[in-house]
Amino acid sequence: MWETVKDLLGRAAPLLGTVIAGPAGAGIAAAVASVLGVEATPEAIENELRTNPEALVMLKRLESQERVRLRELAFKHAELESDERKLALSSQAATQQAEIASNDAYVRRWRPTFGYAMCLAWVLLFFGLAFTLVFHPAHAADVVNSVVALTPLFAVALAVLGISIHKRSQDKQVASGLSPKGLLGGIKQAMNGG
Numbered sequence: 001m002w003e004t005v006k007d008l009l010g011r012a013a014p015l016l017g018t019v020i021a022g023p024a025g026a027g028i029a030a031a032v033a034s035v036l037g038v039e040a041t042p043e044a045i046e047n048e049l050r051t052n053p054e055a056l057v058m059l060k061r062l063e064s065q066e067r068v069r070l071r072e073l074a075f076k077h078a079e080l081e082s083d084e085r086k087l088a089l090s091s092q093a094a095t096q097q098a099e100i101a102s103n104d105a106y107v108r109r110w111r112p113t114f115g116y117a118m119c120l121a122w123v124l125l126f127f128g129l130a131f132t133l134v135f136h137p138a139h140a141a142d143v144v145n146s147v148v149a150l151t152p153l154f155a156v157a158l159a160v161l162g163i164s165i166h167k168r169s170q171d172k173q174v175a176s177g178l179s180p181k182g183l184l185g186g187i188k189q190a191m192n193g194g
Contacts (some may be wrong), residue, residue, distance in 0.1 A: 003043050004042070005017075005020060005045050005046050005049070008049045008050070008056075009032075009044065009049070009056075009059060011056070011060070012056035012059060012060045013025075013056065013059045013060050013063040015063050015067065015070040015071065016028065016032065016059055016063050016070065017060070018070075018077065019070055019073040019074050020032065026081070028073070029041075029042075029045065029165055031062065031066075032059060032062070033044055033045060035058050035062050036048045036049075036055055036058065036059070048103075052177060061071070080153060088126045092130055111164040111165070111167075111168050114161060114164060115161055117167070118157055118158065118161050121154075121157075122154075125150070128143070128163065129143055129144070129147060139175070
């Protein structure tokens with residue numbers, strides 16, 4: 001509900017809109033509600049913003065008077081969001097490192113398993129297509145259309161497989177003490193004949 005209030009405020013008082021949906025939102029909501037003469041709930045503030053044409057003017061005036069304080073709050077809000085993102089990324093990296101260091105056979109073999117499963121799916125698909133073309137040619141068009149419909153699914157799966165193969169190659173390079181080359185480094189090496 002605060003997101004709707006934030007959107008409504010964003011047109012006339014963007015700083016108020018930014019901080020009202022953030023960690024300091026309760027204090028800002030109380031100030032906004034006081035100026036508007038309503039309860040400090042998202043429903044009451046939203047209703048006043050939608051029904052009272054003067055409400056945005058009053059809040060624009062409030063924003064102008066409290067601009068420095070609101071900017072500080074907006075900056076703190078951005079810092080908190082940044083810290084949350086950093087924490088999420090470090091947690092994800094720690095999970096990946098634990099996976100790489102794992103001695104569990106399944107964790108080490110999920111990439112090859114996925115590759116073999118993709119290969120099996122392709123083989124079954126094309127054997128099924130060939131079987132239909134030879135023994136049930138009347139249904140060939142339907143089967144071909146089905147294969148075409150599966151193309152995006154296979155494209156995504158093959159992209160995942162390609163990334164997995166590339167990442168496994170990088171993992172092996174790092175494990176052997178080499179520094180993996182990026183895309184440009186690989187192109188440069190290929191051009192130099194190395």
